[in-house]
Amino acid sequence: MTVTAYLASLNILRLFKNMPGGIAQGIIWGLMALGIYITFRLLDVADLTVDGSFTTGGAVAVMLILAGQNVWVAMLAALLAGILAGLVTGLLHTKLGIPVILAGILTQFSLYSINLRIMGMAANKAVSVDKFNLILSSRHVPSAILKGILIALALISFFYWYFGTEQGCSIRATGSNPNMSRAQGINVDSMKVLGLAISNGIVAFAGGLMAQYQGFADINMGRGAIVIGLAAVIIGEVLGRAILGKKLNFFGTMSFTVLGGAVYYLVVIVVLWLKFNSNDLKLFTALIVALFLAVPYLKEQSRSSFRALKRREDSKNA
Amino acid sequence: MLELINVRKTFNPGTVNEKKALQGLDIKLNEGDFVTVIGGNGAGKSTMLNAVAGVWPVDEGRIILDGQDITALPEYKRAALIGRVFQDPMMGTAPNMWMEENLALALRRGSRRGLRWGISKAEREMFVEKLRTLELGLEDRMTAKVGLLSGGQRQALTLLMASLKKPKLLLLDEHTAALDPATAAKVLEISDQIVRENNLTTLMITHNMSDAIKHGNRLIMMNEGRIIFDVSGEEKKNLTKAQLMELFAHHSGTSLESDQVLLSK
Numbered sequence: 001m002t003v004t005a006y007l008a009s010l011n012i013l014r015l016f017k018n019m020p021g022g023i024a025q026g027i028i029w030g031l032m033a034l035g036i037y038i039t040f041r042l043l044d045v046a047d048l049t050v051d052g053s054f055t056t057g058g059a060v061a062v063m064l065i066l067a068g069q070n071v072w073v074a075m076l077a078a079l080l081a082g083i084l085a086g087l088v089t090g091l092l093h094t095k096l097g098i099p100v101i102l103a104g105i106l107t108q109f110s111l112y113s114i115n116l117r118i119m120g121m122a123a124n125k126a127v128s129v130d131k132f133n134l135i136l137s138s139r140h141v142p143s144a145i146l147k148g149i150l151i152a153l154a155l156i157s158f159f160y161w162y163f164g165t166e167q168g169c170s171i172r173a174t175g176s177n178p179n180m181s182r183a184q185g186i187n188v189d190s191m192k193v194l195g196l197a198i199s200n201g202i203v204a205f206a207g208g209l210m211a212q213y214q215g216f217a218d219i220n221m222g223r224g225a226i227v228i229g230l231a232a233v234i235i236g237e238v239l240g241r242a243i244l245g246k247k248l249n250f251f252g253t254m255s256f257t258v259l260g261g262a263v264y265y266l267v268v269i270v271v272l273w274l275k276f277n278s279n280d281l282k283l284f285t286a287l288i289v290a291l292f293l294a295v296p297y298l299k300e301q302s303r304s305s306f307r308a309l310k311r312r313e314d315s316k317n318a
Numbered sequence: 319m320l321e322l323i324n325v326r327k328t329f330n331p332g333t334v335n336e337k338k339a340l341q342g343l344d345i346k347l348n349e350g351d352f353v354t355v356i357g358g359n360g361a362g363k364s365t366m367l368n369a370v371a372g373v374w375p376v377d378e379g380r381i382i383l384d385g386q387d388i389t390a391l392p393e394y395k396r397a398a399l400i401g402r403v404f405q406d407p408m409m410g411t412a413p414n415m416w417m418e419e420n421l422a423l424a425l426r427r428g429s430r431r432g433l434r435w436g437i438s439k440a441e442r443e444m445f446v447e448k449l450r451t452l453e454l455g456l457e458d459r460m461t462a463k464v465g466l467l468s469g470g471q472r473q474a475l476t477l478l479m480a481s482l483k484k485p486k487l488l489l490l491d492e493h494t495a496a497l498d499p500a501t502a503a504k505v506l507e508i509s510d511q512i513v514r515e516n517n518l519t520t521l522m523i524t525h526n527m528s529d530a531i532k533h534g535n536r537l538i539m540m541n542e543g544r545i546i547f548d549v550s551g552e553e554k555k556n557l558t559k560a561q562l563m564e565l566f567a568h569h570s571g572t573s574l575e576s577d578q579v580l581l582s583k
Contacts, residue, residue: 166431169415173423176412183371183410184479185397185427 006275015273020141022269023262027148028210029228030261033236034155035202036229037257042163043175043195048104050203050229052111053085054222057204058211059118062127065212071135075208082204083197085111090193100192115219126216134212144213151209155202156254163250171195203229224282227289228264234292236260319519320347320487325369325379327543339365341543343379347487351550352513352520354530356562357540363523364405366540367489370521372396384486398428401480401518403473403493403509410476413465417456417475420464421445424479448478452508470501474508481512488513490522494529506533527559541570 032054039047057078064074085107092103119125129137136144162168173181174191181188203225211217240248240256248256264285272278302308327340339362347353355363369376370383372393381389388396404410411420422437422445442460449457452474456467464472473493480488490509494502510533513520524530530537536550537557546569549557 162433164436165433166426166436167433169419169423169436170431172415172419173412176414177409179404179409180412181423182393183397183402183404184423185394185429186423186431187394 018269022265024141024144024148026262026265028206030232030258031152032203032206033229033232033257033261035199037233038195038199042172045100047196048226049085049089049107049200050225051222052108053082053200053204054207054225055115056081056085056111057207058217058221059115061208062125062211062217063118065127065132071133078208079201079205083201086197086200090196094189094192123219124216136213138213152258160251227285231264231285231289232261233257235263319349321382323380326377327365328377339543345545347519349519350517351536352534353536353538354534355523355538356530361540362543363540364491367491371400371402371489399486401485402489403476403480405492405495407469407472407496411464411472416461417464418442418445418460424482427483470497470505473505477508477512481516484516488518488520492523527562531557
């Protein structure tokens with residue numbers, strides 16, 4: 001296929017048509033990224049539980065909706081299921097001394113079996129928007145975007161309040177300096193468990209929304225959630241700093257995290273529109289996240305490394 | 319006020335790295351005592367402070383603070399009674415949080431941390447007043463991240479944090495060792511001021527013998543996990559460096575050429 005033929009095959013209208021759906025899905029991933037922000041940025045740990053708890057949230061929500069429960073009750077149950085998952089990781093870490101990354105992997109791994117059981121040993125459970133009164137659905141994209149934004153605003157407002165309270169400040173202090181926190185009478189272990197629980201609660205809640213949006217819960221829907229969440233957090237930070245600079249406060253950072261999710265998914269839509277193989281998406285995402293995680297380090301290196309020193313010396317002598 | 323009874327601690331027991339850090343330590347501090355602690359490296363000074371702070375449980379012995387047996391209390395629970403400043407200026411503050419947030423965290427040491435807002439307007443004003451007395455210009459930087467402060471500023475802030483909620487005991491673990499001489503002097507001056515104003519019972523480790531003589535009302539010297547020498551009052555005031563070295567030689571059974579030896583032993 002020649003370049004002109006390839007370009008001619010790209011239909012810009014199709015791209016525009018797909019964009020709103022991408023934004024809606026991106027906002028849901030962005031909501032999940034709020035949970036990841038709590039562990040990754042506030043607690044300073046990488047919690048891999050989320051790949052499992054995202055699916056757990058979807059599975060619990062769908063099963064309860066199918067059982068005739070009110071959709072908000074189902075979402076509350078999804079939230080609680082996620083909190084439970086985070087609790088397990090937190091206790092594995094603090095009570096049994098397992099490194100937090102490994103504790104997360106163990107919980108995530110075990111959740112695969114648990115999620116299958118929740119879904120009655122099926123890998124996939126559909127929930128039709130025609131039969132049930134869902135919060136949002138890909139069939140009504142504009143309303144899904146609006147509801148996603150409203151939920152995001154509610155969650156961000158809640159976190160803005162919570163992390164300003166005495167308890168929330170203790171969680172932040174624990175992530176910033178555990179030594180200082182203990183010396184100031186903070187139970188560091190409890191704060192880690194609490195942070196992990198809240199984070200996974202939000203992730204599972206987002207999983208419940210995603211299952212409704214796509215019309216099914218799938219055993220693999222959470223695969224790579226941690227990477228997508230990190231992508232959203234990082235894209236959000238870069239955008240936030242570029243647009244607001246020093247005026248970027250906690251509220252802004254969280255808002256940009258959700259926006260980061262939407263931007264991430266728009267990029268995905270564009271990449272797919274360019275006819276990249278969708279199976280390569282995870283590779284692309286991982287590369288982008290690795291790149292953005294590396295940027296602060298490389299920037300520092302270019303300023304103060306032995307190699308940079310040698311280069312400076314060489315150019316001086318030349 | 320503080321009493322240590324036959325406290326023992328061995329690190330890495332049963333290995334080649336076994337280190338008997340505290341070997342039956344006994345000491346009793348009276349209310350308002352400001353005790354300077356000197357001794358060579360490995361004498362057990364920091365280990366004593368960490369035992370009191372509860373960084374790890376001791377092997378043997380009892381620790382009593384303000385009439386309460388705290389031997390079995392974890393570090394974060396003892397914190398209600400104890401204020402601490404560390405040798406490393408990075409250790410005592412949360413670098414990613416604002417200065418006023420750090421102070422607000424310290425003010426709640428020992429209280430239940432619930433869902434009330436983390437800092438109040440009245441507290442903010444009180445912090446500004448307290449910071450002003452340090453004369454470091456910190457009162458204008460309440461919403462600066464503490465990570466941006468210099469080592470000396472951080473130690474001064476940590477001192478204030480340690481005393482904001484008046485502790486039963488203040489532990490200063492070589493808190494000026496990482497600072498340049500001028501800054502160290504300023505931080506020591508602030509330490510004196512805070513201890514005096516709050517009448518705090520204090521244990522201060524220092525490597526500087528002149529500082530040990532100049533500050534506080536009591537001086538103890540440690541060697542091999544025990545206290546070998548304890549003076550207070552007039553006798554302490556009239557001490558000289560030469561006398562200290564002589565005393566060290568007498569009590570430890572080693573002779574010393576200069577204070578350098580004491581520092582590096």
